[in-house]
Amino acid sequence: MTSLFLRDIKLSVRAGGGALIGVLFFMTVVAVVPFAVGPDLNLLSRIGPAILWIGALLASLLGLDRLFQAEREDGSLDLMLMQEAPLVLTVLVKCLAHWTASGLPLVIAAPLLGLFMNMSEVAIGATMLTLLVGTPAITFIGAVGAAVAVTLPRGGLLVSILVLPLAIPVLIFGVSAAYAAVEDPAPFLPPLLILIAITLFFAVIGPLAAALALRSASD
Amino acid sequence: MPISLVVEDLSAKRGEDLIFHDISFVVSAGEALVVTGPNGSGKSTLLRVLAGLLAAEYGSVRLDGISFEIGHPRELCHYLGHRNAMKRELTVAENLSFWKSFMGDSDGGSGIGLEEATEALGLGGISHLPFGYLSAGQQRRMAMAKLLVAYRPIWILDEPTAALDASADRLFAALVSRHLGAGGIVVAATHQPLGVEARELRMTGFAGVGEMV
Numbered sequence: 194m195t196s197l198f199l200r201d202i203k204l205s206v207r208a209g210g211g212a213l214i215g216v217l218f219f220m221t222v223v224a225v226v227p228f229a230v231g232p233d234l235n236l237l238s239r240i241g242p243a244i245l246w247i248g249a250l251l252a253s254l255l256g257l258d259r260l261f262q263a264e265r266e267d268g269s270l271d272l273m274l275m276q277e278a279p280l281v282l283t284v285l286v287k288c289l290a291h292w293t294a295s296g297l298p299l300v301i302a303a304p305l306l307g308l309f310m311n312m313s314e315v316a317i318g319a320t321m322l323t324l325l326v327g328t329p330a331i332t333f334i335g336a337v338g339a340a341v342a343v344t345l346p347r348g349g350l351l352v353s354i355l356v357l358p359l360a361i362p363v364l365i366f367g368v369s370a371a372y373a374a375v376e377d378p379a380p381f382l383p384p385l386l387i388l389i390a391i392t393l394f395f396a397v398i399g400p401l402a403a404a405l406a407l408r409s410a411s412d
Numbered sequence: 413m414p415i416s417l418v419v420e421d422l423s424a425k426r427g428e429d430l431i432f433h434d435i436s437f438v439v440s441a442g443e444a445l446v447v448t449g450p451n452g453s454g455k456s457t458l459l460r461v462l463a464g465l466l467a468a469e470y471g472s473v474r475l476d477g478i479s480f481e482i483g484h485p486r487e488l489c490h491y492l493g494h495r496n497a498m499k500r501e502l503t504v505a506e507n508l509s510f511w512k513s514f515m516g517d518s519d520g521g522s523g524i525g526l527e528e529a530t531e532a533l534g535l536g537g538i539s540h541l542p543f544g545y546l547s548a549g550q551q552r553r554m555a556m557a558k559l560l561v562a563y564r565p566i567w568i569l570d571e572p573t574a575a576l577d578a579s580a581d582r583l584f585a586a587l588v589s590r591h592l593g594a595g596g597i598v599v600a601a602t603h604q605p606l607g608v609e610a611r612e613l614r615m616t617g618f619a620g621v622g623e624m625v
Contacts, residue, residue, distance in 0.1 A: 194514075195513075196509070196510050196514050197510070197514055200499075200502070200506070200510045203502065203506070204501055204502065207501040207502070208528060266495070267495050267496065267497055267498065267499065267500075268493050268494070268495030268496060268497035269498075270499045271463070271465055271491055271497065272497050272511070273495055273514075274464070274465060274486075274492065274516070275463060275465070275486040275487065275489060275491060276484070276514070276515060277483065277485065277516075278489040307415070327453040333443075407525060
């Protein structure tokens, strides 16, 4: 399973892997917001965490449809389905590798983009933390969508549409935890803990559902 | 007791229609079965059902004579389909070492090393190249090297020798007969002769019954 993890990381950084596309997209989305809303620094810092979260959410949906489709196209998926190792575990490892290659860079890029949005240090730190614990959930939910759409030739948009509604709770609790860190009366810990719970929940449900979908999608 | 692949009353559907029904055969250790028939007669479907990639409509596939617990017969099978299951972006060595460690060895045997495997297919010395740089025939041979690096007693091969030249054909025949000699089982769909002694299962297409020759 370690070899699968390493292979997927390698693939995502090689030509055409697309790990950096997500970060670039994230940067582009966040960088155009100040142009759109104007140079009102207070407004920017107020909407900063929300914009960062929306950008990260959209960016992490970008490469998800290729998670299983690339494997299916070259026949690797057939072999993965045949192994003694449980398919759920294979899916989980693929999700973790996908997140490390395309989710983690978003978290690392977040502080820089936070500066674009005139966010305070505390807000930047809180947003980074919520992105760190929240984006894996998007990958796990996305894996289900990717598995359902694996046989569709242009499933990319479909995956995003399937996944976005399910990712809304992640967005809500991620943003509210980030806001709670800077706005005084709201407590920071409860939304963060709920966010962690959502991630753990989908870490179990996501691979399970994706494995089921892959088994029944075989042709 | 040597293992045998037992297929009983197997039927499978493509869409709404049964593409074959009531196929039964037994392939014992050291035997090869060649599945022949015109295009669309259900050869690939039969192989995918054997490999556990497609659900059978009726009937069963099982292994007799194994001394350990397995979840499904597919776990003891190699499946070489039309597609090579190798990544173009990775080098041949990276591809093979991934499959070697991901698949592991089934009980009762062990895979050979990467260098040895590429040598066995006559392509030693180019395993540092990205898989995408190789020609179609070389890619096919490297995909066959997968059969050697991880041990599986049963090989399910779907038109293995398409895109191969005559010398690679002979090379592959030698690999197959060595695998059979070591007590393996080979089920192959092919239009060309496999180059080893084998029984033949002729598929006749929609709702036809395969006949053993």
